[in-house]
Amino acid sequence: MQDHLSLFFKIQICRSEQMKWIVPGALMALLGAAFAHSLIWGLIFLPYYLFSFIRHRPPLKILLPLILFAVFFYIYGCCTFNSQVTNLNGDEKTLPLKIVTPLKINDKTASAQAETVNGEKIQVRFYLPKDTPQEQISSITPSNCTWKGELEAPSPARNPYLFDYQHYLQNLSIHWIFTVSSIHDFSDCVPLSLTTIEKLLLKRDHGMNRVERIFPVSLQPVAKSLLFGDRSDMDEELLEAYRRLGVIHLLAISGMHVGMVVAMLWQLLLRVGVTKENVRFSLLAALPLYAAMTGGSPPVVRAVSSIIAVIFFTMVSKKITLLQALCITFIIQLLINPAVLSQVSFQLSYTVSFSIILSAPGFLKASSKLFAILKVTTVAQVGSLPILLFHFHETSIAGFFTNLFYIPLFTIVLLPSLFILYFLSFFNQELTYFLSLGLEAGVSLLNKVSLYLSSFPYVVLVFGKPSYFLVMVYIGLSLLLFFFLEKRIFVKPALLLLIALTVDWLSGRYSLQGSILFIDVGQGDSILIDLPLGQGTYLIDTGGAISFGDEQNSFSVGKEIIWPVLKGRGTTSIDRLILTHGDWDHIGGTVDLAAYADIKEVWISPGSYEKETVSDMLTELHELSIPVFEVQAPYMWTAGESLFELMYPHDEEYTGNNDSLVVKAEIGGLEWLFTGDLEAEGEAELMERYPSLSADVLKIGHHGSKTSTTEAFLDQVDPDYAIISAGAKNRYNHPHSDVVSRIEDKEIVLFGTYSHGAIDYQFQGKKGTFRTIFPYDGE
Structure with missing residues (x-):
């Protein structure tokens, strides 16, 4: 490890006159491709352009070619994006499909990418019948199949800050998801001949199957991750722990892994008598195969192509620096697919690589391995900071220290051991399994330590999603920091970055x-009330995915919807969680959310603890030391300029929907009435107790069911706005047409999560505005 680091830190960024155009050329390619994405994208990268031209000062004679280079990539990017259209109209019920990629199986569903006869890529999804034989599933790929099913457009994100699956598939030129009606009949599936790349992908699948045969069960996920770049078997809780510790990059095949593989092959081939010239030829042939076998992710392609470029130019006696090699691979990847620019892995891979290379001549020299790793980690963290905050809204504090231990452990021990054991398995599987038991014990201990360390508070700092302008500021400050690091000036630029982070936080x-x-x-229901100036954060209900019959729904609303929304807003704590009643679609996300957010206290409806689902939840909240209170009306509290009143229920007997906690609030210049799942009987009692009850905004009870929102209730409350929280295309057909008609007849403005996605009222003082994810007139 010391030899590799010493070699790396001795790299000097020399300027070869023949290759001087490459670095500014890569920046101009970035400029053109970024503006092809959008105007804001082009402006975001403006600090990079300025920094590059100040640093490298390209001669005037190449300025015009560089401008033409940017124009070319702009036109090329626009043409590429405009050509990504579908040949399907969505009404097709039967499709002949070419299935090449291995199936990804998740619980009772399986999916794969496929191609139509016209070469258009689509995502295929089908539901697996109970006890479907594994060999029957595996036989589907590779083959040509004709299946019946339904086409649907991928769903966009329905909430702010959530993963946009539609955008992700569009970057892969996929416009449709084809849900297969049945896979019982395989008579229409026939084997097909594969291209070289498809054969390599199939070999990769066979290699992962081999991992399952030769390694102990608990070692298989990390072996698949480090050998083949597949993390699908990794436990979600463990992945989250590695992410919080800032070492998740070690579970993906990156430049460090590729460099280690090249070093091992180089030494091995030299020791068996192969000449250096033939070693280079061998690497040129083997590295593209390795990239394909590991999934061809942007970091792998970047590392492999950079090494290939260095080897090639060395063989033809041309001077090329590592920075120039990296720029060549950058240009090639944009030529292959300009949309790769929007991939997070691509952004992180190149940003971190550029940061380390630019810092290598001066800052990264160190007298010890640990200090060198600390410097590399610092540079990587600073360089990747704008990307991490924009996409993940947080940064790991622990990563500065955990990498000191994890990087040597993975690169010196774990990765070489897995490679050796995997190749040993081709000669002696019994010995491989016996030796892997020791490695399994070490990995299990590492996983336990990781889970323990990640549980500490302030391991990560959540900032929330920065604005585009703030991203530009972070990029500019990061580049400024690197610029001053070259001059051995550390304190002032670091202080500026720290001030910006503090202000942002x-x-x-x-x-x-x-x-x-x-x-x-x-x-379900979930309403986040976030008052200005830190006056209070309240959450009414946490939703919950409902299962039907024997279905087992593993989707976690608290973890996969509510927490990302909170994190994107920079919110990590909830002053009061109000669970209106005990139905699962109102409390189901509570426990999972409590694992991420700091919940100060929980309110429940009197007597609801007798319900089994509530009782189980209370047990887990007690283990987390979260106080729970049964509350009943009347109760009032203030928070800054806002006033809250608990209006219902008034008794301790729990009867279900009609004992929902009902809260009235004066917030942002409007009066709000949050009714939970209150139905006609509860509405009548509420009107009787509060004859002058009124509100500007009414949260419609029970998702717009026909058993709620009576004519009399609407007349008395007399709202200007009504909001219905219900699932798109839900099984209950909520909201009921009668309720919608009553609302529209009274000319009340109606919003619904089923049609508008998330609904946000943003206010300052007494003035505010409603905004929806989808346009007001529909999706």
Whole structure:
């Protein structure tokens, strides 16, 4: 490890006159491709352009070619994006498909990418019948199949800050998801001949199957991850732990892994008598195969192609620096697919690589391995900071220290051991299994330590999603820091970056603007009230995915919807969680959310603890030391300029929907009435107790069921706005047409999560505006 680091830190960024155009050329390619994506994308990268031209100062004679280079990539990018259209109209019920990629199996569903006869890529999805034989599933690929099913467009994100599956598939030129009606009949599937790349992908699948045969069960996920770049078997909790510790990059095949593989092959071939010239030829042939076998992710392609470029130019006696090699691979990847620019792995891979290479001549020299790793980690963290905050809204503090231990462990021990054991398995499987038991014990201990360390508070700092302008500021400050590091000036630029981070962190918690967000949790309720200047954060209900019959729904609303929304807003704690009643679609996300957010206290409806689902939840909340209170009306409290009143229920007997906690609030210049699942009987009692009850905004009870929102209730409350929280295309057909008609007849403005996605009322002082994810007139 010391030899490799010493070699790396001795690299000097020399300037070869013949290759001087490459670095500014890569930046101009970035400029053109970024503007092809959008105007804001082009402006975001402006600090990079300025920094590059100040640093490299290209001669005037190549300025015009560089400008033409940017124009070419702009036109090329626009043409590429405009050509990504579908040949299908969505009405097709039967499709002949070419299935090449291995199936990804998740619980009772399986999916794969396929091609139509016209060469258009689509995502295929089908549901696996109970006890479907594994060999029957495996026989589907590779083959040509004709299946019946339904085409549907991928769903866009229905909430702010969530993963946009539609955008992800569009970057892969996929416009449709084809849900197969039945896979019982395989008579229409016939084997097909494969291209070289498809054969390599199939070999990769066979290699992962071999891992399952030769390694102990608990070692298989990390072996697949490090050998083949597949993390699909990794436990979600463990992945989250590695992410919080800032070492998740070690579980993906990256430049460090590729460099280690090249070093091992180089030494091995030299020791068996192969000449250096033949070693280079061998690497040129083997590295593309290795990239394909490991999934061809952007970091792998970047590392492999950079090494190939260095080897090639060395063989033809041309001077090329590592920075220039990296720029060549960058240009090639944009030529292959300009859309790769929007991939997070691509952004992180190149940003971190550029940061390390630019810092290598001066800052990264170190007298010890640990200090060298600490410097590399610092540079990588600073360089990747704008990307991490924009996409993940947080940064790991622990990563500065955990990498000191994890990087040597993975590169010196774990990765070489797995390679050796895997190749040994071709000669003696019994010995391989016996030796892997020791490695399994070490990995199990490492996983336990990782889970323990990740549980500490402040392992990560959540900032919230920065604005585009703030991203530009972070990029500029990061580049400024690297510029001064070359001059051995550390304190002032680091202080500037620290000030920007502090201001950003505080602004997310003490914003002048408040918000009431109706989160789209599908068929359920979840309403986030975030008051300005840190005056209070309240959450009414947490949704919950409902199972039907024997279905087992593993989807976690708290973890996969509510927490990302909170994190994107920079919110990590909830002052009060109000669970209106005990139905699963209102409390189901609570426990999972409590694992991420700091919940100060929980309110439940009197007597609801007798319900089994509530009782189980309370047991887990007790283990987390979260206080729970049964509350009943009347109760009032204030928070800043906002006033809250618990209006219902008034007794301790729990009867279900009609004992929902009902809260009235004066927030942002409007009166709000949150009714949970209150039905006609509860509405009548509420009107009787509060004859002058009124509100500007009414959260419609029970998702717009016909048993709620009576004519009399609407007349008395007399709202200007009504909001219904219900799942799109839900099984209950909520909201009921009668309820919608009553609302529309009274000319009340109606919003619904089923049609508008998340609904956000943003306010400052007494003025505010409603905003929806989808346009008001529909999706």
